[in-house]
Amino acid sequence: MAVDSTAEGAASSAARTSTDGGVPANADSQGDSGQADPPVDSIVGTADDGIVRELGHDDFDPVGTLVLVLIYMAILIGMWVFMYFVEFLGRGLTVVG
Amino acid sequence: MATASGGGEFVDKFPDEAAVIKASFLIAFVSLGIGAFFGLVQALHRTNVLRVIDSADYYTMLTGHGVLLAIVFTIFFLCGVFHWAVARSLDRPAESALFSWAWVGLMTTGAVLATIAILGGFVPNLGMSADVLFTFYAPLQAHPVFYIGLAMFIVGTWLSGADWFLSYRAWRQDHPDERIPLQTFMVLTTMIMWYISTLGVAVSVVFFLIPWSLGLIESVNPLLTRTLFWYFGHPIVYFWLMPAYLLWYTVLPKLAGGRLFSDPLARVVFLLFLLLSTPVGIHHQYLDPGIAEGFKFIAMTNTMFLLLPSLLTAFTVVASVEHGARQRGGKGYLRWLGALPWRDPAFTGMALAGAMFAAGGFSGMINAGMNINYLIHNTLWVPGHFHLTVGTAVALTMMAGSYWLVPQVTGTKLYSRPIGLLQVIMWFVGMVFMSNAMHRAGLAGIPRRTAEPQYQNFEFLTPIGSIFELRVQIALGGTLLFLSVVLFLFNILLTSLGEESDRPVDSHLPEPLSGPEGSPRILDNLAMWTGIAAVLVVLAYTLPLAGIIQNGGGLFGGGLPVPATVSAGFDLVLTTVTSAFNTLWGVVA
Secondary structure, three states, rough: OOOHHHHHHHHHHHHHHHHOOOOOOOOHHHHHHHHOOOOOOOOOHHHHHHHOOOOOOOOOHHHHHHHHHHHHHHHHHHHHHHHHHHHHHHHHHOOOO | OOOOOOOHHHHHHHHHHHHHHHHHHHHHHHHHHHHHHHHHHHHHHOOOOOOOHHHHHHHHHHHHHHHHHHHHHHHHHHHHHHHHHHHHHHOOOOOOOOHHHHHHHHHHHHHHHHHHHHHHHHHHHHHOOOOOOOOOOOOOOOOOHHHHHHHHHHHHHHHHHHHHHHHHHHHHOOOOOOOHHHHHHHHHHHHHHHHHHHHHHHHHHHHHHHHOOOOOOOOOOOHHHHHHHHHHHHHHHHHHHHHHHHHHHHHHHOOOOOOOOOHHHHHHHHHHHHOOOOHHHHHEEEOOOOOHHHHHHHHHHHHOOOHHHHHHHHHHHHHHHHHHHHHHOOOOOOOOHHHHHOHHHHHHHHHHHHHHHHHHHHHHHHHHHOOOOHHHHEEEEEHHHHHHHHHHHHHHHHHHHHHHHHHHHHHHHHOOOOOOOOHHHHHHHHHHHHHHHHHHHHHHOOOOOOOOOOOOOOOOOOOOOOHHHHHHHHHHHHHHHHHHHHHHHHHHHEEEEEEEEEOOOOOOOOOOOOOOOOHHHHOOOHHHHHHHHHHHHHHHHHHHHHHHHHHHHOOOOOOOOOOHOOOOOOOHHHHHHHHHHHHHHHHHH
């Protein structure tokens, strides 16, 4: 679920002062503080405050990355085939050398 | 790990370094403003939407646009980033603040001199101009002040590298057995690559272009200066890109709420760039008749290998971002993308820059292919390509990174996150318009580097859409990009004028998921990798350079160039080696 990141600055200040450097506040409290008191200003780089679970090296399987990489490779190959066979060879003779 | 304090803000911990970084950023942003304005004028001029300058002045603007953005903006910014990264990751200030200011001063003086020489082109009776474009090789000649300024700038970058190596050396004395911290490792490998590659442009400028522009020598070998330029001209691409990669590897995962997937993989990527960035420059000269086809083929092979570190980066960085999304509650194969902090301009800017770089990777593959390159060589396709790479992957990452970095060195909060978000999206949309139209215009055969690509009795044709539509897209895109820069500069200016805050930004960087401990220590053996990189350069360039000197009428030209063959270069090397051996033998005997 997406956390409203404009609320993160305020949420993070609250989380940090109350937990004294411990585990960040959970998602519910983030949502509450975001809805109740929209911040006047906010700071950059507070995505950590939206963390609802910590994933270690062995718990994380980057399957979404695999999907994105496969989609990218398919686009790449498709466009290259188009460029080579249609745009390049389709224009007739090219003198090389 | 997520909330551990970084131990005070950077500006409080390293005030001297923060001042140097602020100065570097200031010069970078002033250059960005001027260069972007020139870009707007060019986009409107060559599309014939609005012509406020004489077409002869177009090339002055084009040179200013290229030099101010691709050299001054990018390099000053990356010097600021590297200064931050070294102090932060080694957790120690620079060895001498005076030395740091010395390189800032030398680079600034050089940049100002080169800019004065370029802008002199607008004043007809001044007798000073440098309309030689960013690719400043012969036979186009600039005023000596331009070359002298460039030489000072390059020497300044060498000194900046020395600054970071001195910090590393001091750190190493205190930490003899530790692995090099990742950010410092990235800075050092990038600088070694830069030292190797700038040798070419230093030789070209100091030994040929400056004496030639001063009238001390009558002629130069244009092919030699061109080849020496591209010897530097491709690695400079990676000099722009590697700081962006530094931010993608070490900052973007944090901005996404995650951790870097693998530290060793990041090290391997930077080593591959160190090895492969330089022996590929000839791929910019596929249509150069003075270089034999065989050498071009070697350059193409090296270039294709260079795709590997970028594809490794695509995997590692996207996996790190996905880790952030999953930690923030993201699920599914693609739904996790919705869990990313899209309202944070620093994250969104870098993520969009990465997406654009993926598209730039495609057009780069077309450029890199020896035969298919003929299709797009010297057309508008090429500016379309590099506005995706340096113009977005690098520039947008630098702007987005500024939203997170500038508060660290000023101690003030970003003036407005929503304006920042609007700015990065506006850049992305503007570039989608401009770059896709440039690529398509290039396929239609429209040339680059031309003030008026409109010809009598000739019509360019496009299979889909129309040339008019492409021109409108380029003009619209260029306007959006300029407005985006205005918003960026406005936001940064107001940020720097803001009140100091106890927590201007969340600057903590979490540890990687997979640290360097398990990786081979040989990865950190910088001397060995430097040696291999030098050998690869010698292998790729000795014969072509020998052939160019022999066929092009010697070091200083003068003779008529003849088409190149592989054997000509080989003959010259053989003759040189034999005569050197005979001389040596004579001395010994």
